Amino acid sequence: MKTIRRLYIYLVTLISLEVVVWALITLARSIFAEGFTLAADSLAGGLAFILVGLPVFFFHWWLAQRDAQQDEDEAYSGVRTFFLYAAWIALAVPVVHSLLSILMRTLALILNLGEIGLAFGTDQSWSDNLIAIVVNAVLAIYFRRVIVQLWQKPQGKSLPLMRRINHYFWMLYGLLMLYGGAVLLLLFMTEDVLGGVDAAMVNGISFALIGTGVWVYSWQIIKNAIKDPGERSSWIRLSILYALSLLGALATLIPAGVILGDLLNGIFGETAIWSNFLLEISVAFSVLIPSAVVWRYFQQTLWQDTENLPQISEIAGHRRVYYYVLSLAGLIATFTALQLLAVWLIDMFVPPKEIWGAYPREGLAYILATLLVSLPVWTLHWRPAQLEILKDDEQTDHASRSLVRKGYLYLILFAGVIGTMITAGMLLYQLIQLVLGNADRHSLQTILSLGALLILFVIFSIYHWRCLQADGRRVSKALIEKYAAFPVMVFDTGEGQFAESILSALKTIAPGMPAVVQPAGDPLDERIDSAAAAVIPSNLLTHPPEAVRAWLEQYTGARLVIPVDEKDWLWVGLTDLSAQDMARQAAKMLAQFAEAQDTRQRRIHSPLTIIGYVFGALAGAALLCIASTAILEMF
Numbered sequence: 001m002k003t004i005r006r007l008y009i010y011l012v013t014l015i016s017l018e019v020v021v022w023a024l025i026t027l028a029r030s031i032f033a034e035g036f037t038l039a040a041d042s043l044a045g046g047l048a049f050i051l052v053g054l055p056v057f058f059f060h061w062w063l064a065q066r067d068a069q070q071d072e073d074e075a076y077s078g079v080r081t082f083f084l085y086a087a088w089i090a091l092a093v094p095v096v097h098s099l100l101s102i103l104m105r106t107l108a109l110i111l112n113l114g115e116i117g118l119a120f121g122t123d124q125s126w127s128d129n130l131i132a133i134v135v136n137a138v139l140a141i142y143f144r145r146v147i148v149q150l151w152q153k154p155q156g157k158s159l160p161l162m163r164r165i166n167h168y169f170w171m172l173y174g175l176l177m178l179y180g181g182a183v184l185l186l187l188f189m190t191e192d193v194l195g196g197v198d199a200a201m202v203n204g205i206s207f208a209l210i211g212t213g214v215w216v217y218s219w220q221i222i223k224n225a226i227k228d229p230g231e232r233s234s235w236i237r238l239s240i241l242y243a244l245s246l247l248g249a250l251a252t253l254i255p256a257g258v259i260l261g262d263l264l265n266g267i268f269g270e271t272a273i274w275s276n277f278l279l280e281i282s283v284a285f286s287v288l289i290p291s292a293v294v295w296r297y298f299q300q301t302l303w304q305d306t307e308n309l310p311q312i313s314e315i316a317g318h319r320r321v322y323y324y325v326l327s328l329a330g331l332i333a334t335f336t337a338l339q340l341l342a343v344w345l346i347d348m349f350v351p352p353k354e355i356w357g358a359y360p361r362e363g364l365a366y367i368l369a370t371l372l373v374s375l376p377v378w379t380l381h382w383r384p385a386q387l388e389i390l391k392d393d394e395q396t397d398h399a400s401r402s403l404v405r406k407g408y409l410y411l412i413l414f415a416g417v418i419g420t421m422i423t424a425g426m427l428l429y430q431l432i433q434l435v436l437g438n439a440d441r442h443s444l445q446t447i448l449s450l451g452a453l454l455i456l457f458v459i460f461s462i463y464h465w466r467c468l469q470a471d472g473r474r475v476s477k478a479l480i481e482k483y484a485a486f487p488v489m490v491f492d493t494g495e496g497q498f499a500e501s502i503l504s505a506l507k508t509i510a511p512g513m514p515a516v517v518q519p520a521g522d523p524l525d526e527r528i529d530s531a532a533a534a535v536i537p538s539n540l541l542t543h544p545p546e547a548v549r550a551w552l553e554q555y556t557g558a559r560l561v562i563p564v565d566e567k568d569w570l571w572v573g574l575t576d577l578s579a580q581d582m583a584r585q586a587a588k589m590l591a592q593f594a595e596a597q598d599t600r601q602r603r604i605h606s607p608l609t610i611i612g613y614v615f616g617a618l619a620g621a622a623l624l625c626i627a628s629t630a631i632l633e634m635f
Contacts, residue, residue, distance in 0.1 A: 009064050010083035016057035023049035025135050032127040078158035084147050085162045091140035098129040104206045117199025164236050170218035177211025179290050186286035190278055241302040246325055248295030253373055255284035261369035268361045323381045324408045330378030337371035342452035346445050400471045409468050416461030423454045483513040486594035489531035491540055493520045498537050501579055505587035520545055533558040533593055535586055558593055560586050
């Protein structure tokens with residue numbers, strides 16, 4: 001109930017706040033534009049929203065403040081902290097945007113340009129922007145003070161989380177403007193070097209200046225916060241670094257392929273391209289340079305962060321995500337380029353045609369360009385992934401069994417099998433049509449093209465299937481050796497089927513692990529001192545025989561306690577599991593002990609979770625671009 005009440009109060013407060021802010025701005029703009037003789041509709045519209053929105057805002061904000069003062073949990077709730085930072089961002093972004101509009105018009109005035117072609121502010125005046133800055137800045141400062149007051153006595157997890165999100169929002173916002181400004185400036189220099197100053201230059205300079213200020217300031221705050229170990233390993237930071245690195249890589253490789261395709265097209269005989277070569281590659285070149293800088297910078301930052309992780313397996317695990325994502329992208333592009341090349345060759349030689357015509361020449365140029373870019377991307381990132389599993393050390397086992405690698409291989413294998421099945425069906429259909437005499441003049445080309453595609457699917461599927469098989473053999477051998485070297489002692493009180501359930505679970509989950517049953521009332525087995533772990537029912541600990549108690553006091557190995565029902569003994573915090581489920585959990589923990597893994601019950605972000613965060617951040621970055629453009633166009 002409290003959560004629903006919070007959502008209602010803060011949602012209404014945020015909406016009414018924005019209504020009042022823009023009603024004030026609209027009314028003030030009308031006064032300055034029309035003087036005190038403003039039209040009745042302008043006066044009525046501004047006053048109406050102010051008179052309606054202001055009481056609603058004050059009442060709900062009063063409720064929110066009262067609840068926060070009476071209850072500290074309310075003051076630091078996730079809904080409240082989200083509202084405060086959302087209000088701060090919603091008020092501060094228009095200030096930055098208004099400054100951007102002022103700068104664009106100022107540069108246009110200094111350079112004797114009109115306002116046509118400016119990205120923002122063409123339908124606004126200086127007073128319009130100044131009014132928006134003053135109104136939004138005053139309220140932004142107020143909400144910033146409320147946030148600062150919370151940080152004087154921080155509590156809970158929501159406040160640090162929202163501050164982190166706020167920092168990275170401003171970093172991405174500034175980086176987006178800086179990137180856009182760099183692209184526009186390079187585009188201006190490559191397309192209109194001799195054409196004088198135009199709006200592209202003004203837009204580029206404005207975006208670059210404002211974006212640099214916002215990005216440098218927010219990025220410096222983020223770098224200072226890295227001193228906190230929790231900040232460096234936070235999923236938000238890692239996801240954003242992955243997203244920026246991968247987006248930078250893709251935005252670098254795609255225009256690189258376009259430029260290489262134009263270059264090959266000229267080499268193959270398209271002489272007209274050389275006279276306007278700089279103009280032909282202007283867009284691709286303008287995107288390539290800033291993207292390469294973003295890729296290089298954030299990839300290095302990601303590497304530095306992962307280098308400082310406490311465990312080598314964590315370092316390798318995080319880098320593994322980067323390698324496999326780019327390897328997958330390179331593999332898909334390589335496969336596509338090879339298939340297009342096969343189709344091109346079939347079209348040219350069945351029946352033979354003029355190879356160096358304009359259309360086939362251009363097609364070959366871009367196919368080879370795609371292949372020359374994608375093949376190195378695949379091999380350069382697949383090679384370290386393969387070398388990782390060929391090393392004869394502890395990390396080889398982790399790499400072979402990692403979810404990232406298995407997901408990568410099974411995804412490709414799935415696509416290969418489905419592609420093989422569909423392509424084989426289409427090929428068989430064409431062959432049957434040919435036998436029945438229903439073929440057309442393009443049947444031979446179609447059959448050969450499908451045959452080439454089928455061969456590619458089969459080759460790629462077999463290769464990755466063999467990689468999976470090799471991983472399985474390697475993992476199986478390593479696990480058998482580890483399990484055999486990890487003897488277990490299972491204590492049994494003779495009540496129920498405790499020992500039998502543990503032995504059965506071990507046989508299934510950790511085959512080959514030696515396990516000895518030690519009845520609680522019998523003399524201790526001579527092999528008990530060599531046990532690497534002991535599995536103990538909880539009722540044995542509550543009433544241990546003297547020999548067992550003395551042995552447990554001096555035992556230094558791992559002790560796994562399995563809760564069993566016992567009168568007047570209740571285990572707080574445990575889930576209601578059956579005896580078989582308890583035995584399976586114990587067997588899994590013993591297998592982890594044998595594999596030298598951390599068995600502490602803690603929240604672990606698996607590599608697949610990281611991949612989800614990465615793609616979520618990629619989608620979020622795209623949505624941020626769309627939302628920012630849509631919002632800014634409203635002001």
